Amino acid sequence: MNKLQSPLYTIDPHIYCSGTILINDIPVIDWYGEETKSGGYLGGIDINNVLLQSGKYKVVGKMFPRNGMKTLTEDEALLIEFFCADADPRIWKSSKYKFHPKIESPWDGLSENINYPYFEIATEIEVELPFVLDGWQNSVDLSKLDKKFLKEKVFEYYRQIHIVLKEHNATKFLELSKEKQRLQEQAFYFTQERKQSFQQSLITLFNQNLELEPLNENELKLEFMGYGKLVRLMKVDGSHPLQFKSPNIKEQSNIELEIKLHLRTAEKGLSII
CATH class of the missing domain: 3.10.450 (Nuclear Transport Factor 2; Chain: A,)
Structure with a gap:
C-alpha cells in the first residue's frame, strides 16, 4: 500500500459506448445521450470523495449500446486504469503510480455473433487513506x-x-x-x-x-x-x-x-x- 502523505486515488476510463462506472456503488461517470453516438470518453476522475475511508471497494463498469443503437457490437469497448499520486501539485507527477491492474472488456471486442444489450466488467480495489470522512455511511437506508x-x-x-x-x-x-x-x-x-x-x-x-x-x-x-x-x-x-x-x-x-x-x-x- 502507498505511504504518500496525501494520497489521491484516480480512475482513468476509456468509454467507447454508453455506460456508467460505479465505485462503492456510487456512479462517478455517467456517459449517455447524443455524445455517445461516436468517439468516446477519456479523462481522469478523482475518487477519494466516494471512498470515504481506507478499505476494499467494488468497481463496476456498465456497458450499454451507443445512443440510437439497440445492442453492443464488436466495436464497443470499456477500459479502466487505476492510479494514485500525492495531491500536492509539486510532487503529483513524480509520485504517480498504478495501484491496481487495469480492467477491460474483451480485447478483441464483444462477439459479433451475440447481441449484447448490456455487458459488465468489475474488480475490487484496496485503498489506504489518512482520514475517515463523515459521509453517508450511517445515513438512513x-x-x-x-x-x-x-x-x-x-x-x-x-x-x-x-x-x-x-x-x-x-x-x-x-x-x-x-x-x-x-x-x-x-x-x-x-x-x-x-x-x-x-x-x-x-x-x-x-x-x-x-x-x-x-x-x-x-x-x-x-x-x-x-x-x-x-x-x-x-x-x-x-x-x-x-x-x-x-x-x-x-x-x-x-x-x-x-x-x-x-x-x-x-x-x-x-x-x-
Whole structure:
C-alpha cells in the first residue's frame, strides 16, 4: 500500500459506448445521450470523495449500446486504469503510480455473433487513506422507504434546487451544498485558495445567467446508490435533470449539475451530499 502523505486515488476510463462506472456503488461517470453516438470518453476522475475511508471497494463498469443503437457490437469497448499520486501539485507527477491492474472488456471486442444489450466488467480495489470522512455511511437506508412517498419528497427537493438555479442564486446553492463541499474539501485536501477558487468558479457560472431546462416529474426516475444510503433523480435518457442550457450548443453541451441526496436522520430531512 502507498505511504504518500496525501494520497489521491484516480480512475482513468476509456468509454467507447454508453455506460456508467460505479465505485462503492456510487456512479462517478455517467456517459449517455447524443455524445455517445461516436468517439468516446477519456479523462481522469478523482475518487477519494466516494471512498470515504481506507478499505476494499467494488468497481463496476456498465456497458450499454451507443445512443440510437439497440445492442453492443464488436466495436464497443470499456477500459479502466487505476492510479494514485500525492495531491500536492509539486510532487503529483513524480509520485504517480498504478495501484491496481487495469480492467477491460474483451480485447478483441464483444462477439459479433451475440447481441449484447448490456455487458459488465468489475474488480475490487484496496485503498489506504489518512482520514475517515463523515459521509453517508450511517445515513438512513432509503431503499427501505415507500418508493412513491420517497420520490415525491426527492422531487420536491429537486424543485427547490431548480428554483434556486433559475434565480441564479449562487449563495443559496452553496448553502444547500455545504455538506458536499465540506466532504470534497477534505477528500481532495483543498487549501484555502482552492476552496475560494472552487466557489468563485460556481459564482462565475451562475453569473452567466444561463437559461435552465424545465423540470418535468414524468420524465424522471428514482435511482438508489451507495447501497441504499443515497438517492437521485435521473432522466430516462440517462442525463441529469438539473441542466443549464448551453450558450452555444454547437460548441458545448448543456451544463449538468449532479445531485445526490441522503437522509442523515428523519428529523433533519434530505440534504445534498
